Amino acid sequence: MPAEKMRAIRYHAYGEPADVLRLEEAPIPVPQAGHVAVRVHACGLNPADWALCRGLFARQLPSGIGLDVSGVVTAVGEGVSDLAVGDAVFGPADFRNYPSAGAADEAVLYHWDRLPDGLSHVDAAALPMAVETAARYLAWSGFQKGQTILVNGAGSMVGFAVVQMALLHGARVIATAGETFADRLRALGALVVAHGEGVVERVRALVSEAPDVLVDAAPVNLQSRYAGALPDLVEIARGDAARVITATDVEGAAKAGVRTGAENIQSEGGFKLRWDVLGEYGRLAAEGRFSIPVAQTFALEDWRKALDISLAGRARGKLVLMPGG
Numbered sequence: 001m002p003a004e005k006m007r008a009i010r011y012h013a014y015g016e017p018a019d020v021l022r023l024e025e026a027p028i029p030v031p032q033a034g035h036v037a038v039r040v041h042a043c044g045l046n047p048a049d050w051a052l053c054r055g056l057f058a059r060q061l062p063s064g065i066g067l068d069v070s071g072v073v074t075a076v077g078e079g080v081s082d083l084a085v086g087d088a089v090f091g092p093a094d095f096r097n098y099p100s101a102g103a104a105d106e107a108v109l110y111h112w113d114r115l116p117d118g119l120s121h122v123d124a125a126a127l128p129m130a131v132e133t134a135a136r137y138l139a140w141s142g143f144q145k146g147q148t149i150l151v152n153g154a155g156s157m158v159g160f161a162v163v164q165m166a167l168l169h170g171a172r173v174i175a176t177a178g179e180t181f182a183d184r185l186r187a188l189g190a191l192v193v194a195h196g197e198g199v200v201e202r203v204r205a206l207v208s209e210a211p212d213v214l215v216d217a218a219p220v221n222l223q224s225r226y227a228g229a230l231p232d233l234v235e236i237a238r239g240d241a242a243r244v245i246t247a248t249d250v251e252g253a254a255k256a257g258v259r260t261g262a263e264n265i266q267s268e269g270g271f272k273l274r275w276d277v278l279g280e281y282g283r284l285a286a287e288g289r290f291s292i293p294v295a296q297t298f299a300l301e302d303w304r305k306a307l308d309i310s311l312a313g314r315a316r317g318k319l320v321l322m323p324g325g
């Protein structure tokens with residue numbers, strides 16, 4: 001019997017996302033053991049989607065984009081006993097084992113949490129990657145309750161999540177951010193300065209001592225006017241590069257001698273993603289105590305508008321596709 005078809009945004013060759021991505025018909029994915037399929041209500045986009053198109057984690061093609069999903073279960077794989085068709089869930093789409101991902105009418109999830117009452121599909125689809133990355137880097141940074149942490153690029157969604165998590169853990173937080181989220185970050189309790197040239201002086205004017213840890217979440221491709229923030233972060237750390245970890249700038253890290261998390265992966269015996277905290281932050285989001293702001297939603301067919309905004313560095317919050325309209 002021929003596979004049933006759906007709409008999906010996919011690529012058949014690696015290259016620039018605007019050149020290789022297309023909205024096309026694709027087979028509806030059938031979940032493997034331990035996975036669930038959902039009808040996608042909302043799919044959050046990430047810079048990682050464009051990196052996948054350019055060849056990150058090269059795998060069999062065609063492949064799909066869209067890693068953050070919220071939707072309603074349509075089928076469960078063998079061995080899944082905690083969910084039934086019709087349940088609302090959110091989590092990461094499996095882009096490795098299926099020829100499409102979350103930017104589609106249906107997607108397969110390899111981890112999920114139930115959508116809490118009071119959390120919309122759109123707000124839930126903004127959470128997975130930002131929450132997972134922030135939790136992982138906050139832990140890898142070595143941050144301890146009550147310490148002072150500097151988050152560089154707190155206007156990125158990973159940075160915005162790190163700030164909120166650190167505040168929930170009793171930190172004093174210094175955030176570097178552009179204008180979009182500066183007031184919101186201040187209202188949350190962070191001390192905020194502008195990112196970019198002169199950041200060392202601006203931070204020193206606020207706090208005299210070096211922060212205990214510094215987490216860099218500034219998208220590296222958006223730093224072109226500026227030779228990368230890491231040397232400045234090391235200076236803010238009074239030369240102690242071990243206090244600095246970057247989630248974004250692997251090349252700069254090698255030059256500045258700061259950490260990337262590679263050493264943690266080694267000591268943990270492999271790359272362990274922090275999906276264990278997603279449900280907790282989903283519940284906090286439903287209670288209004290945590291959020292990843294949604295900048296804009298788009299119909300699936302308007303994906304190019306979202307791509308242009310993201311690549312131009314004007315995301316200013318999460319860009320979310322709505323395959324269900």
Ligand SMILES: NC(=O)c1ccc[n+]([C@@H]2O[C@H](COP(=O)([O-])OP(=O)(O)OC[C@H]3O[C@@H](n4cnc5c(N)ncnc54)[C@H](OP(=O)(O)O)[C@@H]3O)[C@@H](O)[C@H]2O)c1
Pocket residue numbers: 046047048129130133152153154155156157158159176177178179180181195196217218219220221222223226247248313314315316317318
């Ligand atoms: N290592 C990992 O496992 C991992 C996982 C996920 C993401 N990442 C990386 O983390 C970064 C953030 O991802 P995201 O989804 O949170 O990005 P995002 O929300 O799309 O980030 C865009 C925001 O970055 C801010 N920004 C732009 N130029 C900046 C600069 N020079 N310095 C500081 N902030 C700047 C802007 O906010 P303002 O208005 O404040 O300027 C902009 O709205 C990306 O580079 C991504 O690839 C890494």
